[in-house]
Amino acid sequence: MKYSTVDEWQGRYFGEAYLEIYARLMYERKKVLREVDFIQNALHLKKGSRILDLACGFGKHLVFFLKKGLCAFGLDIMHPYLRYAMGKMPVTFRKKPPLVIGTMTRLPFQEETFEAIVSLFNSFGYRPMDAPDPDMAILREVARVLRTGGQFLVEVPNKQPVIKMVRTTPQTIQCGRDFLIHEFWDYDTQWKILFNRTFFNIRGGITEAGYCLRLFTLRELTALFQNAGLGVQRIFGDYDGAEYDRAISPMMLVIGEKPGRQRVKALSHGKRQY
Ligand SMILES: C[S@@+](CC[C@H](N)C(=O)[O-])C[C@H]1O[C@@H](n2cnc3c(N)ncnc32)[C@H](O)[C@@H]1O
CATH class of the missing domain: 3.40.50.150 (Vaccinia Virus protein VP39)
Incomplete structure (x- = not known):
């Protein structure tokens, strides 16, 4: 197929x-x-x-x-x-x-x-x-x-904690020895959609993506x-x-x-x- x-x-x-x-x-x-x-x-x-x-x-x-x-x-x-x-x-x-x-x-x-x-x-x-x-x-x-x-x-x-996170922390960072993930968050109340913009940084190489x-x-x-x-x-x-x-x-x-x-x-x- x-x-x-x-x-x-x-x-x-x-x-x-x-x-x-x-x-x-x-x-x-x-x-x-x-x-x-x-x-x-x-x-x-x-x-x-x-x-x-x-x-x-x-x-x-x-x-x-x-x-x-x-x-x-x-x-x-x-x-x-x-x-x-x-x-x-x-x-x-x-x-x-x-x-x-x-x-x-x-x-x-x-x-x-x-x-x-x-x-x-x-x-x-x-x-x-x-x-x-x-x-x-x-x-x-x-x-x-x-x-x-x-x-x-x-x-x-789980919707409620996610919306709370978006309101209080619209940018989040996770990092380890060789990487950093920098994420930007937004939530559209009318469409009930979570917007994500991500910058993946691996040893200095950056990829921008989102969903x-x-x-x-x-x-x-x-x-x-x-x-x-x-x-x-x-x-x-x-x-x-x-x-x-x-x-x-x-x-x-x-x-x-x-x-x-x-x-x-x-x-x-x-x-x-x-
Ligand atoms: C967040 S990842 C989770 C993957 C895996 N379940 C895990 O626990 O690691 C979401 C996955 O959905 C796949 N995906 C997105 N849209 C899809 C679609 N329409 N049909 C099949 N796979 C899809 C992506 O390629 C990705 O691998």
Whole structure:
């Protein structure tokens, strides 16, 4: 299948500088393992469970899913990231790596393929420059390729603390021995979009990039899930399994389920309050 073209912003933001910093200079093995353990427990994944890491990036979670014996696949739009992921895989997978290049809005898989799908580290909610919002298309594809009873876990930033951060600290800096990330933040209240402008500085070489990300309330995300035929099951506020608190949680970890036909009807009429 032909994969979709990379938007200019994607190519710029998810380029070499991002890869160098997040995959090499800032990579924290322990943190990733903790996240993978949490996901495995929360979704009750066993050896052989079929899971899709949607927008897997350079494969930081995918590699551990495979090491844990899950039947894991990764999909991403950035070819260089998949190439990097392949290099990190256990050797047995390198001949035929479970990696797929493509877009989240058109998944190249059959109906009912996966028992679980995950979208991690803010991969959901991006706004392309000149195209319609992709959220519903992504969720419909997730619902299509999930098995009945299968689960979808999405990690998105928690809106309230992010907006507070933008207001109090519209510029942030993170640095390490060989790099500095200087970010400028803004939030559009009407469109509910977070604007980011980033300067990646690696040993003096500077790359300028940025992105636009829709920030969701739990109610909005729940409504999107329901429109796609997914029921929201559980919500956590971090990878330690803390209860979600909209004022202080660093993130929203929402777990949805693809119910049987009967329940889809009930979901679309139900009024669940958050
Ligand atoms: C913030 S990174 C997160 C990557 C990974 N999940 C992680 O935890 O490191 C977002 C990823 O989304 C990918 N991406 C953005 N738009 C996409 C699309 N339409 N289809 C597939 N992947 C996309 C980017 O290439 C990037 O690897």
